[in-house]
Amino acid sequence: MFNDKKVAYIFIASFIVLNLIWNYLFETNQLYLDWGIALFQIVACVTAFSWLVITFNKDKGKARKFWLFLALGILSYLMGILVWAFYYFITLDVSAELALLPKVFWIFQNVFYFLALLFMMNVMKKNNLLTIRFLFDILIVMSVAATFISHFIMGPLLTNAKHAFSIIDLLYPVFDLGVLAGVLSLIIASNTFFTKSTSYLLVAGLLIQVIADLNFSYLTVKNIYSVGSLSEPLWILSLFVIGLAGLHQESLSKQGSMTFVNIGTKRSLFVKHSFPYVGVILLSIYVISEISHSTPIIVGLFISILLVILRQVFTLLDNDKLVTDLNNLNEALEVKVKERTDRLVETINTMEHLAFHDVVTGLPNRRYIEKRLRQAIVNANPKKGKKIAFLLLDLDRFKQINDSLGHSYGDLLLKEVGNRLTDIKQPNELVCRIGGDEFAVLLENVNHAKIDKKVNVILNVLREVYDIQGVDLHITPSIGVSIYPDHGENFEALLMKADTAMYKVKDSGKNHYTIYNESMDNESQLTIENSLRKAIEREEFELHYQPQFMLEKGQLIGMEALLRWNTASQGYVPPSDFIPIAEETGLILPIGEWVLREACKQSVVWEKQGFARIRIAVNISSLQFQQSDFIDSVAKILAETEAKATCIELEITESVAIGFIENTISKLSKLKEMGFHIAMDDFGTGYSSLQYMSKLPIDRIKIDRSFISLLNTSNKNDTIVKLIVMMAKGLNFKVIAEGVETENQKAFLKSIDCDEVQGYLMSRPLKLEDCNRFLTETEGRVQLPTVLI
Numbered sequence: 001m002f003n004d005k006k007v008a009y010i011f012i013a014s015f016i017v018l019n020l021i022w023n024y025l026f027e028t029n030q031l032y033l034d035w036g037i038a039l040f041q042i043v044a045c046v047t048a049f050s051w052l053v054i055t056f057n058k059d060k061g062k063a064r065k066f067w068l069f070l071a072l073g074i075l076s077y078l079m080g081i082l083v084w085a086f087y088y089f090i091t092l093d094v095s096a097e098l099a100l101l102p103k104v105f106w107i108f109q110n111v112f113y114f115l116a117l118l119f120m121m122n123v124m125k126k127n128n129l130l131t132i133r134f135l136f137d138i139l140i141v142m143s144v145a146a147t148f149i150s151h152f153i154m155g156p157l158l159t160n161a162k163h164a165f166s167i168i169d170l171l172y173p174v175f176d177l178g179v180l181a182g183v184l185s186l187i188i189a190s191n192t193f194f195t196k197s198t199s200y201l202l203v204a205g206l207l208i209q210v211i212a213d214l215n216f217s218y219l220t221v222k223n224i225y226s227v228g229s230l231s232e233p234l235w236i237l238s239l240f241v242i243g244l245a246g247l248h249q250e251s252l253s254k255q256g257s258m259t260f261v262n263i264g265t266k267r268s269l270f271v272k273h274s275f276p277y278v279g280v281i282l283l284s285i286y287v288i289s290e291i292s293h294s295t296p297i298i299v300g301l302f303i304s305i306l307l308v309i310l311r312q313v314f315t316l317l318d319n320d321k322l323v324t325d326l327n328n329l330n331e332a333l334e335v336k337v338k339e340r341t342d343r344l345v346e347t348i349n350t351m352e353h354l355a356f357h358d359v360v361t362g363l364p365n366r367r368y369i370e371k372r373l374r375q376a377i378v379n380a381n382p383k384k385g386k387k388i389a390f391l392l393l394d395l396d397r398f399k400q401i402n403d404s405l406g407h408s409y410g411d412l413l414l415k416e417v418g419n420r421l422t423d424i425k426q427p428n429e430l431v432c433r434i435g436g437d438e439f440a441v442l443l444e445n446v447n448h449a450k451i452d453k454k455v456n457v458i459l460n461v462l463r464e465v466y467d468i469q470g471v472d473l474h475i476t477p478s479i480g481v482s483i484y485p486d487h488g489e490n491f492e493a494l495l496m497k498a499d500t501a502m503y504k505v506k507d508s509g510k511n512h513y514t515i516y517n518e519s520m521d522n523e524s525q526l527t528i529e530n531s532l533r534k535a536i537e538r539e540e541f542e543l544h545y546q547p548q549f550m551l552e553k554g555q556l557i558g559m560e561a562l563l564r565w566n567t568a569s570q571g572y573v574p575p576s577d578f579i580p581i582a583e584e585t586g587l588i589l590p591i592g593e594w595v596l597r598e599a600c601k602q603s604v605v606w607e608k609q610g611f612a613r614i615r616i617a618v619n620i621s622s623l624q625f626q627q628s629d630f631i632d633s634v635a636k637i638l639a640e641t642e643a644k645a646t647c648i649e650l651e652i653t654e655s656v657a658i659g660f661i662e663n664t665i666s667k668l669s670k671l672k673e674m675g676f677h678i679a680m681d682d683f684g685t686g687y688s689s690l691q692y693m694s695k696l697p698i699d700r701i702k703i704d705r706s707f708i709s710l711l712n713t714s715n716k717n718d719t720i721v722k723l724i725v726m727m728a729k730g731l732n733f734k735v736i737a738e739g740v741e742t743e744n745q746k747a748f749l750k751s752i753d754c755d756e757v758q759g760y761l762m763s764r765p766l767k768l769e770d771c772n773r774f775l776t777e778t779e780g781r782v783q784l785p786t787v788l789i
Contacts, residue, residue, distance in 0.1 A: 008051075008247055012240045015044070019233050037232050038085045044236040045078035048243030055246035062123045063194070067246055069116030073109040074239060080105030110175035113206065198248045205241035208234055351723070359710060359717035360411050361418035364432040369440055370491040372430055376444050377484060388484040389451045391441040392498035393458070396476045396510045398437035405471065411713055412468045413475070420461050429454075435706055440498075448515075455479055455513045463511075478505040479513035487516050496580075528581050531567065536590060540566055543598050544765035547774065548617070548736060548758040551750050556778050558615030558649065560738075560758060561599045562765050563591070583623055592624040593633060600643035602768070607647070611775050617649040619681060625652060631670050638674070645675030651702065653681050665695060672697045679736070683724065694731055700755070701728050705739025708759070712744045722752045729753065 019040045026032040052071035056064060084102040194202070212234035219229060356368040364372075376388050395417065402410035414437070421431040421439060430442040443454060459477060466473040480502025482488060487497040501516040508514075535541060545559040565573040582588040599618045606614050624630060638645060650671060668678055683701040703724055710717040721737075728735045737749050740759030749757060766774055 005244075005247055008244060011047075012237075012244070015040070015240070016233060016237055019236060023233070034088060038081060038089070040236055041081050041232065041239075042078065042085075044239045045074055045081065048239040048246075049074045049078065051243035052246040055249050059249060063120065063249070066116050066120050066123075067249070069112050069119060070242060070246070073112030073116070074242070076105050076112060077109040077235075077239070080109070107175065114175060194245075195248060198245045201241050201245035201248060205238050205245060208241060209238035212238060350719075354716055354720055358418075358433040359714040359720070361415050361433050363418045363422070363439075364430065366432065366434050366440075369430060369432040369434075369442055373442060373484075373491050373494070376442065377489070380444075380484065386445040387447065387486070389443040389446050389454075390482045390484070390494040390498050391443065391455065391458070391513075392434070392480045392482075392495065392502045393439040393441070393462075393477045394479075394502055394506070395437040395462075396478055396506070398475060401473060401475070405468075407713065409468050409471070409473075413466060413473060416466055416468065417462060420464075421458065424457055424461055434495075440495075451481060451483070451515070455481065459511075459513065476511035478502050478510045480505060481513060481515040483515065528578055529585050529587070532565075532578060532582055532585075532587050532591075535565060535567070536587075536594070541591065541594060542566055542768070543595065543602070544767055545616075545771040546758055546765040547763045547771075548615075548756055549762055551746070551754055551757050556614075556775075557756060558617060559771065560617040560651075561595060561602075561619075563595055563619075564765075583621055586623065588621045588623055589627070592621050593637065595619070596634065597637050597641060600637055600641035600648060603643045603647045604641055606775070607644070609772075609775075614775070615647055615649050615677065617651055617679060619651045622653065625664075625667070631667060634671070634676075635674065646677075649677035649679050649699075651679045651681040654683060661695070665697065668697050693727075698733065700734035700736055703735065703737045703754075705759075708737050708739045708745055708749075709741070711748050712742075718748065721749075725752050725754055 019036075022036040022040070023033065026036060049071055052067050052074065056067040056071060059067060080102040083105060087102070212231045215229070215234065216231040219231070356364060356371075358365045373388070373390070380386070380388055395413075398410065398413070401413065414433070417439065418431065418433060421441065425431050425441075428444045432440050432442075434440050441454075441458070443451065446454070458479065462475070462477045466475065480498040480500065482494040482497035482501065484494060488494040497516040500520050501514050504520050505512050505514050542564050544562045544564050546562060547556055548558040548560060549555065550557050563575060563579075565575075565578055567573055579588070582591055596618050599616045603614070603616050627633070634650075637643075652668075671678060677700075678696075678698040680696070680698055680701045682704040701724070703721060707717065707721050707724075711721060712718070725735050734755045736756035736758065737745075737754050738758050740746055740749065740757045740761050742761060745759075746757060746761060763774065
């Protein structure tokens, strides 16, 4: 009924006005006046009760029982009215106003109100001491009220023999003032479960009832009370206002959240703390006024008590201020902790995404597909004929497009290829970019027929014309396919076999695909293996040297020794073609020893020529480092060549560094004791742990060229390189970047405090005679590394 607040306010105003008009019109007609009073109060009770019941049903919070107790109080008042009406209009007992039962119901209205307030105090309590303090505040006010009532109301009632009264008549003002004290203490105390409107309406409703009850008690003392006095409209208004408080709380509940009221101003705090003492002060003033003529000591006692009370109030104000400041500080600290936690989570998520995704295409990267393949192998069931296919795609003629149109066109082309592959991807498939112009597709639970069908779809999609910024580009893919478990049990094996098949396609004219078979690599591998054995005998290997520079001053600080194979029949063979075979066959061991020996010899030659400060970096293979006699072999070469270990830097890869970590630390420590510099090569392409990195006795890390080549093409890639440099600096490592080919790359590396660089921008790898000439020309700029001083 009247659930809309605006309608409710109009109804209450109209109802009160109608009640006053009724009382005025039938002031001389007692029967109509009594009927009106009864009906008006019954309607008010039913309306307010319905509002509170609705609020009780809608409110699912901690204040729910509070509204129930208030509703029971109004129901008790309604029962008293009905019993009074029954006595007065049905039994026609003219002394019905003296009947005990209606008064019992009416006094229970205040009892339920008081229980509601005690319940809310228990809900709101922050600690037991706070609740006890509130209880004492209420008891103080009730004691003062009882004293005044006893003196001004109960005394006259007891001494007035002509007026019949009951003990219940004496309880009205006592309970009313106690209820009011409890409400004010709760509202003023701190944050509550009510909105500001609800709080104000509750206080107003209970205050109006107190005024009505005091008026009733006063008229009773004067023996002039009659039905139709001011008390009846005030009681009705009190019922409506308390009901309206529930209506406002119901409106809040519909919004699904509770709003806390903060009445924490200085004025409200002063009122809060001084409220229970005001009654004591008033009582003291009255007592002093009565007995001050007897002795001045009483006045002094009152002043002392007053000063103690004021001191206590101000102490409480200071305590509340300290508590408020502490709460504010805690809230600010919680906000800052949450903000920093959110930023940290966001940073971790970003770094995790960067670690497993390609910065150009946004596709998963090599690390991600390797992780996914391991999981797929665990879940695979080859016995049912369902296998895993690994497709390696290489874009034909991509280098020509990159060189002629620039890297920006190349990157856009790579993105478009990634988009096309993603568009045709099925739920059991994964598309990723391996690096450069190579993509990979992982197919799970497939057979040969599905593989052939999928590869043909890829070929047809990628052969279509590409429109890159208005330029039509035509490219074709060469695809090699390897299958688990037929061609390998892990990622490296499947990648190698797919790579072999892919190059077989390129040798056969490109723009097609083939599935790996053993005959593809047996011929070439055997040929290269035999040629490698002869190359050692024929001394076909040679070292080229690529200069390394201090980035800040541009001074030459060292050379990296790079192995080259110059065959009599084919000329130079790319290292990527023969080094993997040398490692697989074990030929890398004698080749690695030859490289280290030649580098040490050249170090001695350069020292005799006056270039004593040059550091020569030598790559150490994984197989070479794992040999049990590796340290002895290095020491033997050092002794034979009479080279200084301080002029040699040994480069190991991340995979070497994290394998058998204790053995690795032991070997590296011995090499450091001998005087060698230690560098971690191709950093960022492996899986090194920061925990292990901090333990390794290394001097510098070398950022892989795959990261450098993508600088200034993506903020994400720039961020990766910057994070690597920051991490290295934090571990007190020097940082050298390889593969620097543009001024923009160099400028960026300088801006993030990278220490050293090497690459085609400064110099390509030089033959020995060219390197000697280069050293002669740059002799004045050779820089001695700090560790050698």
